[in-house]
Amino acid sequence: MPRAKMRRENKLKEKEKFPKEKRERTYSRLRGMRDVLFDEYRYYDLVEGKARDLAEVYGFRRVLTPVLEKAELYERATGKTTDIVSKEMYVFPDKNGDRVALRPELTPSLVRVYIEHGMFNLPQPVKMFMVGSCFRHEKPQSGRQRQHHQFGLEMFGEEKPSADAQIILVAYNFFKELQLDVQVQINSIGCKECRSEYEKKLIDFYNERGKRSKLCLDCKKRLKKNPLRLLDCKEPACVAAREDAPQIVDFLCEPCKNHFIKVLEYLDELNVSYNLNPYLVRGLDYYNRTVFEVWPSSPSVAEAKPASDEAGAVAFSGEGEREAGERSTGLPRQASLGGGGRYDGLVEYMGGRPTPGLGFGLGIERTIAKIKEKNIPFKKDGRPVVFVAQLGDASKRKAMVLFEDLRRAGFSVRQAFTKDSLKVQLEEANRLESKFSLILGQKEVMDGTILVRDMESGIQEVIDFNKIKSNLEKRIAEKK
RNA sequence: GUGGCCAUCGUUCAACGGCAGGACAGCGGUUUGUGGUACCGCUAACGAGGGUUCAACUCCCUCUGGCCACCCCA
Numbered sequence: 351m352p353r354a355k356m357r358r359e360n361k362l363k364e365k366e367k368f369p370k371e372k373r374e375r376t377y378s379r380l381r382g383m384r385d386v387l388f389d390e391y392r393y394y395d396l397v398e399g400k401a402r403d404l405a406e407v408y409g410f411r412r413v414l415t416p417v418l419e420k421a422e423l424y425e426r427a428t429g430k431t432t433d434i435v436s437k438e439m440y441v442f443p444d445k446n447g448d449r450v451a452l453r454p455e456l457t458p459s460l461v462r463v464y465i466e467h468g469m470f471n472l473p474q475p476v477k478m479f480m481v482g483s484c485f486r487h488e489k490p491q492s493g494r495q496r497q498h499h500q501f502g503l504e505m506f507g508e509e510k511p512s513a514d515a516q517i518i519l520v521a522y523n524f525f526k527e528l529q530l531d532v533q534v535q536i537n538s539i540g541c542k543e544c545r546s547e548y549e550k551k552l553i554d555f556y557n558e559r560g561k562r563s564k565l566c567l568d569c570k571k572r573l574k575k576n577p578l579r580l581l582d583c584k585e586p587a588c589v590a591a592r593e594d595a596p597q598i599v600d601f602l603c604e605p606c607k608n609h610f611i612k613v614l615e616y617l618d619e620l621n622v623s624y625n626l627n628p629y630l631v632r633g634l635d636y637y638n639r640t641v642f643e644v645w646p647s648s649p650s651v652a653e654a655k656p657a658s659d660e661a662g663a664v665a666f667s668g669e670g671e672r673e674a675g676e677r678s679t680g681l682p683r684q685a686s687l688g689g690g691g692r693y694d695g696l697v698e699y700m701g702g703r704p705t706p707g708l709g710f711g712l713g714i715e716r717t718i719a720k721i722k723e724k725n726i727p728f729k730k731d732g733r734p735v736v737f738v739a740q741l742g743d744a745s746k747r748k749a750m751v752l753f754e755d756l757r758r759a760g761f762s763v764r765q766a767f768t769k770d771s772l773k774v775q776l777e778e779a780n781r782l783e784s785k786f787s788l789i790l791g792q793k794e795v796m797d798g799t800i801l802v803r804d805m806e807s808g809i810q811e812v813i814d815f816n817k818i819k820s821n822l823e824k825r826i827a828e829k830k
Numbered sequence: 831g832u833g834g835c836c837a838u839c840g841u842u843c844a845a846c847g848g849c850a851g852g853a854c855a856g857c858g859g860u861u862u863g864u865g866g867u868a869c870c871g872c873u874a875a876c877g878a879g880g881g882u883u884c885a886a887c888u889c890c891c892u893c894u895g896g897c898c899a900c901c902c903c904a
Binding site for chain 2: 378381421432433437438455484486488489490491492493494495498499500568584633676686687688689710712713714715716717739741742771772774775776777778779780781784787789791792793801803805806808810822
């Protein structure tokens with residue numbers, strides 16, 4: 351008999367001798383998927399709250415769309431050839447045979463919403479935002495899960511450069527107000543006409559003097575398929591090759607150029623920290639004119655704690671390679687917190703009326719990771735917590751009613767009615783950092799009184815049961 | 831998809847080819863109507879499968895999962 355099997359059987363025998371009903375079947379979450387629990391969720395609340403507040407101030411209204419869409423939506427909007435769609439999208443047949451997909455990004459759904467609900471009949475521009483999960487079947491790593499959440503903001507029906515500036519401003523403010531230092535990387539990739547003009551020039555540039563042979567394999571393919579993407583390759587050879595490549599800003603047609611200049615002027619005026627990045631081209635097919643990404647302005651690992659454990663050491667050793675990338679583009683590319691741009695042709699391409707559009711998406715998890723790095727403390731909820739404790743059956747019933755009463759009156763109350771021991775209840779009160787505990791026992795029920803305990807000093811006072819509210823209000827006022 | 835590192839109580843960190851240990855958390859007690867501090871006690875783990883060996887948590891292989899990097903992206 352194989353040893354390992356014997357071991358296993360011995361173990362089983364042992365377990366039968368000492369029958370522990372511990373033999374539960376364990377299910378685990380899918381690869382790259384995360385559970386967000388209790389404390390972690392506070393970060394989601396914080397970030398989502400900021401997103402909502404900001405978006406609404408700027409006139410964006412919230413929508414919620416299905417996670418599941420027809421696969422064709424993304425194949426058309428995002429682009430069949432993009433990695434997101436061709437390699438990473440979750441696609442499967444529905445029960446009725448439809449090819450459906452878990453959304454890998456937010457924008458296509460929102461474009462569909464605009465068209466499907468006839469929003470061209472609404473006052474333009476139509477501004478909407480959404481927070482939701484996106485799915486990409488990738489190998490998980492830091493800042494990358496298979497399910498992540500994005501805050502997406504879209505504006506339809508507005509072609510003025512001030513719209514571009516506003517979208518960027520919201521993205522920028524979002525991070526700023528979460529106390530994260532970021533820089534906007536911005537570029538213009540022009541319109542169909544001037545871009546194709548530029549692409550020709552770019553191809554010519556790479557073809558001359560045998561530059562092509564030095565490019566990496568991917569870039570050789572890109573030269574044929576999508577020459578713009580040559581610019582953001584990180585292979586040292588390709589970085590070197592692009593050194594004096596023509597820059598697209600020099601080839602923009604008049605309208606595109608003027609548009610871009612205006613956008614930058616607004617950003618200057620609004621004090622948005624940006625970097626004109628001629629190598630920024632985005633991975634999605636639908637963009638035109640303004641494209642941008644938001645990068646943290648300081649590399650994250652610099653702030654990492656001293657390597658007191660393995661994890662820190664590993665993270666640090668990886669940094670050597672990142673620096674190489676930094677030299678080329680100025681900052682680590684991988685750390686992008688969000689990005690977006692203009693997509694004037696997309697609505698029409700998706701079957702709607704010709705409508706300009708633009709938007710951005712940013713990663714909630716990546717934002718949270720940055721917040722954690724900075725150790726920004728949560729501010730506490732202002733209202734002092736009042737804990738209601740009880741002893742004995744009659745008082746429990748009375749305490750439950752009291753609890754409802756106080757809750758309706760607007761007090762921040764907590765309880766542990768399933769517990770009988772006062773000690774345990776006060777422990778809970780302590781955990782909850784309550785300022786006061788109300789203690790109701792048999793004696794108090796008989797007397798029509800209740801005990802108020804100040805949790806900081808431990809001083810208790812017997813008061814008239816009917817005067818609880820005024821007494822509490824007085825105490826709370828004194829604490830402030 | 832490619833490559834590197836890793837897998838031990840709920841969390842975190844040990845140890846060892848021969849009885850798996852601490853810290854934190856949890857629960858209980860000292861205090862049966864009183865929390866935070868202290869002391870005492872209890873609960874609780876070798877990811878799965880196979881192999882090498884008298885003996886495997888330890889060594890080897892496979893799988894699964896995690897972390898990190900690349901590709902790409904949020």
